[in-house]
Each structure stands twice: as C-alpha cells, then as structure tokens.
Amino acid sequence: MAGEKPSVELCKGVNGLDKVVLRDARGSSAEVYLFGGHVTSWRTDHREELLFVSNKAIFKPPKAIRGGIPICFPQFSSHGNLEQHGFARNKFWIIDTDPPPFPSDSSSKTFVDLILKPTDDDFKIWPHSYEFRLRVALGLGGDLMLTSRIRNTNADGKPFSFTFAYHTYFSVSDISEVRVEGLETLDYLDNLKERERFTEQGDAITFESGVDKIYLSTPAKIAIIDHEKKRTFVLRKDGLPDAVVWNPWDRKAKAMPDFGDDEYKHMLCVEAAAIEKPITLKPGEEWKGRCVLYRH
C-alpha cells in the first residue's frame, strides 16, 4: 500500500456517528470519533488492528465507547464528585480548524485537531471554563501520537484541578502471554484494595488475575510485550507521571454489559495518566500531556 497519499477524512462511523479517518503515505491509519474525542482504531500498514474495541461496544452517546482510547478528564476513576472518568469521553468534540501552533510537532502531516469547551449546562457539573485541545497524529513510522493541551479560561480568577488518563486498550493475543516492562519495583496504588499503596516485586509484570493498579512516578517509556504475537508496543509519555494497568479478568468481564465474557484475554489497558498529584491551572495557564504509541 506504499505510495498512497496521506489523507484526513471526516465520515460516518457506527450508528452514523462522525469520525475522522487518518491515513499516512505507507497505509497506516487511525480513526477518531468526535463523540468522546475517542480513538477507536490504529492500524499498521498491513491493516493489522493494534487497539482493542469490544465486539459488544455500544456506540450510543452518552455511554463511552468500550475500547480504543477514552480520554479521562477532569477526573480519573470514581475519586471525586464527578461521574467515573469525568465527562470528556461522553461529550461531542468539534474539529478545531485553527489551533495554536505546536512548536515541536512538525514531522507529521496526518493529524486532526479537536476541541472541547463547556456548555452552560456543563457548568452545573464542573463550574470551570476551559479549552481542551486534542491533536491525534500519525507519525511517519505509523506511530500514533496524542497531545492534549488544557487551558484554564476562567474569567473569575479561579484555578482548577484535574486528573487525567489516556485509557488505552491494547489488543493482545492472549493476556497470559503478555509482559509489561518499565514498571517493576515501582510503587503503586491498588484500586482493588481501596487504593492502598504497595511496591511492585519481581522482575517483570505478567497477568494471572484481575489487575487495577496506578503505578506512580513511572518512566517515560513502558513496553508491552506480546510473546505469542511477537509484537511489542512501546508507550512514551510526557507530562503524565503515572501509569494505570487494568484488566478486568473473567468475573468483572461478565458484569460489564458492553464487554464480552472472554474478551479480557485479548486486551490490556496501559494508561498514561496524571492521578496521584492532580494538575492545577490558574486562569491563562495551559497544561500539556502527550502519549506516543509505537509498535515493533
């Protein structure tokens, strides 16, 4: 498929929802739904899908899409007054035709810029004015880059704080054949044990049961190694010190209406995040958080 022209196309996805399809010159692609600013597909130049989306995913607002890369903002998980994972993943974003320039992002020409701003109704839920700009870009080697820029536009002089995650669902052959590197020996908060703090033991992280951990102060690079597929994902992040690792395993899978009973075997969430120390912005201030996914 080499030699194609890079393209960025707005079209209809499942249930007529708007989506943007990015294609680079070598044939890699990504899809982003305006609902949620939600990446639902990332494919190699051989059309191999790298993200997991459940066969039972419900593409019906306001329920967030199960799989891909939901954006958790302004609250990760259920810690806080807002709905689980905040509201960004349940909102309709719009295409931002005139974003402020990205100083260090000149290599990719295949990208889309989305923006989310609060409506009057949203103020009742979270009384802050903000501009959330999301750029989804395909790099020259088929890597997928997500950059979030969040600005406090409060006119009342008030700061706001938020937690954040790119809730990435990686597609894996078999969870029991997967190893994560880069998180060993780190401290984590265990969501299965009321966020009690532990230190990871052992050389590598493998999976034999449900896991829901927030690793703290993680390195910029994390690898997800799929032995069976002979495929490695590398996640690089910037501005996002934490990393969530989640797999619901069988019992929780059965309890989720939009997730197949056995699908837990074929996915792993590794989420670049800022959770332990919420980000605080004064009016006029902007925060940037970036995550780049590569496949080897």
Ligand SMILES: O=P(O)(O)OC[C@H]1O[C@H](O)[C@H](O)[C@@H](O)[C@@H]1O
């Ligand atoms: O079902 P959702 O609201 O999409 O959340 C799915 C999962 O997201 C994160 O990984 C959390 O750490 C989990 O506790 C949660 O179950």
